[in-house]
Amino acid sequence: MENNTSASYFNLTMFLNIGNYRYPAFVLCLLLCAFIISANLVIIVAIAREKSLHEPMYIFILFLSVNSLYGTAGFFFRFLRDLLSDSHLISRPACFTQIYVIYTYASYELTLLGIMAYDRYVAICQPLHYHNKITARMICKLFVIAWIYPAVAVGTCVYLSSRLPLCDNKIPKVFCANWNIVKLSCVSTVLNNLVGMFVSTSTVFLPLAFVLYTYIRIFLICRKCSPEFKSKVIQSCLPHIITFVNYSVTVFCDVSLSRINLEELNPLLAIILSLEFVVIPPILNPLVYGLKLPEIRKIMLRTLCSKPAQAVKA
Template sequence: MENNSHPLYFNLTMFVYIGKFRYLAFVLFLLLYTFIISANLVIIVVISREKTLHEPMYIFIMCLSINSLYGSGGFFFRFLRDLLSDSNLIARSACYTQIYIIYTYASYELTILGIMAYDRFVAICQPLHYHSKLTSRVISKLLAFAWIYPAFSVAACVYLASRLPLCGNKIPKVFCANWPVVKLSCVPTVINNIIGMFVSVTTVFLPLAFVLYTYMRIFLVCRKRSSLFKSKVIQSCLPHIVTFVNYSITVFCDVALSRIDLEELNPFLGIILSLEFVVIPPILNPLMYGLKLPEIRKCILRNLSCLIR
């Protein structure tokens, strides 16, 4: 009875048998993961080494890159292994560990984006108070909250899910996720649903609402200013806006996928939509900030030229 209600393994059923093409898929995803590591490491190294970039906005960008390495590592290590494996079974402990890593990664991304929106709001709408409001102490407190709260709130969700007696072990995704596990429960999941809703509101919807609010305020300020001021604001905020919009779409896709019957979808479409959540943001973030922000771009080019010489 213990083994039936608490299975030792979960079966990730979204993997499609592609025969010898799995080796090609493995190489492509390995190259993709290598690019994610390299691009984000470049951002981290450049910002940490260049004293001119030791400002709040760039510190937050570096935190995004660190989070990208954290989240993509939690996904790719297992995913690459599964591509070459004949069995897509994952141990119970490994599954809950992956759930924790991926969900904290998602929460960190949103809380950091919320802090970055506050940074841009103060810089544009209250420029004279920028250095008094965003001191090193304030930045440390904001980042501490952005890391600590999701770590404990997601841990509570994962712990509650791990205590549930389950009536199956099939997870219709290419990685472990909390809601598909909870749906396997043999008993009512009222507490899980309440805690999950609270965590979702505080780590997803509140940061999203705050970002929308700050940009509405920034838009109202820009309406009354010159074209030169507007162009500078766009240059400063565009990477953050693109990152925010992209991540909102990926989160929406993941939430939508968790609420529908994935077996009714085309399997390849289901896999693509699942992968978008953990693959696209770690790729897009360093590209947007490395290419769009002139300060980071100049530092990257200068370091590359030094290496070539």
């Protein structure tokens, strides 16, 4: 195969397998995108407007919703256009930009879940020290670390991939993915593999391990407590646990399946699994936190019900 180092476009080949289903798929994805945007905006507005929710746990939920909008914008807007297009070429700058946005979105989600786990751990296991440890200054520091490190780490991976000479321009996915581009390289990718493993470990597996550790500690504390205390802990932690388990499964599927040529075995399954981690979490997060946490649910219902009432008065 000849070198294609000067190619200015990539070809997203998995769209060819959608065929005549592109129009129903477009309508479905457009509805999903509209739901994700509206549901997360409701969460953001409810928390921002209600002063009683200006507490660390709810601020973290607000940032989860902001990150969901960020990931949705990075994926859906291009994806919806490609669904209706006969050509699925994407320019190199647009491709690497999409990689950066989607991968930082995934990293932000995990680091935010790690911060939320630490918040729940201190609140449950060290309640007397909560206000001393979870201060506004500490929250700012945690957010700075949670946002800056993934941005730099993912940016390094994208930069290394963008400098590789490539022997082909075909990406067997419906969106650009870093590992799929690395596999197109005409030269050794040892450095990319090492940096990729380090970034994956520090932005994916370490936050997941930390969340597991905090919930093991919380579980050990709850074993010695009253049923009422256990009930409050479950009510407080269940949305976070659901989000954590859901995202762990979706990230594991994406990381694992990116290393094999699943599209050669089952193209439809490959498309579904590749879309899972960019679609399911932004849908599930507002549902889980909006329905499970009574404080947010009350504010959301009050906000939604107040608008029709104001319209009637007018």
